[in-house]
Amino acid sequence: MEKVYGVIGNPISHSMSPAMLNDMFETYHIEARYHAFHVQTGQVKAAIEGIRGLGVYGINVTIPHKVEVIDYLDEVEEVAANIGAVNTIVNENGKLIGYNTDGNGFIRSLNRVISNEELRSANVLIVGAGGAARGIFISLAAMGVSKIDIVNRTIERAKGIIDDCRFEVESHPLSFKEAEASLSKYQVVVNTTSVGMHPNVDDTPLSVENLAPKTIVSDIIYNPFETKFLRDAAKYGAITQNGIGMFVYQGALAFEKWTGIFPDTDRMERLVTKLLGGRTC
Numbered sequence: 001m002e003k004v005y006g007v008i009g010n011p012i013s014h015s016m017s018p019a020m021l022n023d024m025f026e027t028y029h030i031e032a033r034y035h036a037f038h039v040q041t042g043q044v045k046a047a048i049e050g051i052r053g054l055g056v057y058g059i060n061v062t063i064p065h066k067v068e069v070i071d072y073l074d075e076v077e078e079v080a081a082n083i084g085a086v087n088t089i090v091n092e093n094g095k096l097i098g099y100n101t102d103g104n105g106f107i108r109s110l111n112r113v114i115s116n117e118e119l120r121s122a123n124v125l126i127v128g129a130g131g132a133a134r135g136i137f138i139s140l141a142a143m144g145v146s147k148i149d150i151v152n153r154t155i156e157r158a159k160g161i162i163d164d165c166r167f168e169v170e171s172h173p174l175s176f177k178e179a180e181a182s183l184s185k186y187q188v189v190v191n192t193t194s195v196g197m198h199p200n201v202d203d204t205p206l207s208v209e210n211l212a213p214k215t216i217v218s219d220i221i222y223n224p225f226e227t228k229f230l231r232d233a234a235k236y237g238a239i240t241q242n243g244i245g246m247f248v249y250q251g252a253l254a255f256e257k258w259t260g261i262f263p264d265t266d267r268m269e270r271l272v273t274k275l276l277g278g279r280t281c
């Protein structure tokens with residue numbers, strides 16, 4: 001019988017996950033179908049009970065339900081629990097287990113330009129202190145990255161992430177002025193804020209004049225493909241990366257949790273790029 005998978009969120013109609021994951025199920029000849037479910041606030045518990053009742057095999061969770069779903073699961077993996085957010089649920093014979101593949105998805109996409117070994121000894125700067133920053137910070141700390149600073153407009157939110165992290169890491173919360181002045185000491189800089197996202201394409205979160213050449217600069221935004229932040233960083237000799245990789249790899253890691261197969265991420269990236277407007281990047 002065809003297995004059912006899906007994604008819950010609100011809004012959900014623009015999600016690229018159904019196209020991306022259905023293509024993978026087809027590619028690997030797995031009899032399964034992945035659907036988008038629009039779940040309203042107040043219906044999350046019922047939705048999770050529905051998964052259990054109907055025997056849905058796996059679910060992705062997106063904004064705004066990633067935190068709330070934790071209350072209704074049987075088990076939450078250590079890193080996801082520390083992040084406080086779940087984006088992937090596996091139904092193991094009626095037992096619902098929550099994972100977070102966002103942070104590891106980011107790390108896997110970063111692995112295209114830096115090995116884990118190099119990453120562990122790098123100085124990393126995270127720009128922003130929202131949910132995305134929390135996932136990336138804790139996942140990096142969990143894999144043994146030893147120095148991760150956070151720059152944020154609201155310094156208390158940066159401190160909150162650092163205080164909540166259960167993994168050993170050396171971190172400083174920074175103002176934008178401090179981060180911009182000391183930018184040359186970082187080998188990896190990642191923007192997790194929405195600054196620069198369509199339609200505000202002329203905005204940038206951080207001035208990059210002090211970047212060292214060959215710094216890896218990543219932006220989790222993928223609309224536009226190249227933000228002003230990435231464009232500016234490239235002018236200073238940075239190796240740049242947009243957010244498509246993180247989106248693709250979080251989906252690939254979810255697919256692997258459900259099927260045991262790590263899928264063809266190049267194919268996934270080509271499909272997502274096409275869905276976003278056909279440009280390759």
Ligand code: ATR
Pocket residue numbers: 127128129130131132133152153154155157192193194195205
């Ligand atoms: P997400 O969960 O997607 O990460 P979020 O929790 O709303 O989203 O976090 C958004 C991040 O972008 C925060 O770091 C926010 O800074 P504050 O914590 O100071 O609010 C940052 N951000 C959003 N708009 C910004 C702006 N115009 N300038 C600087 N930072 C901004």
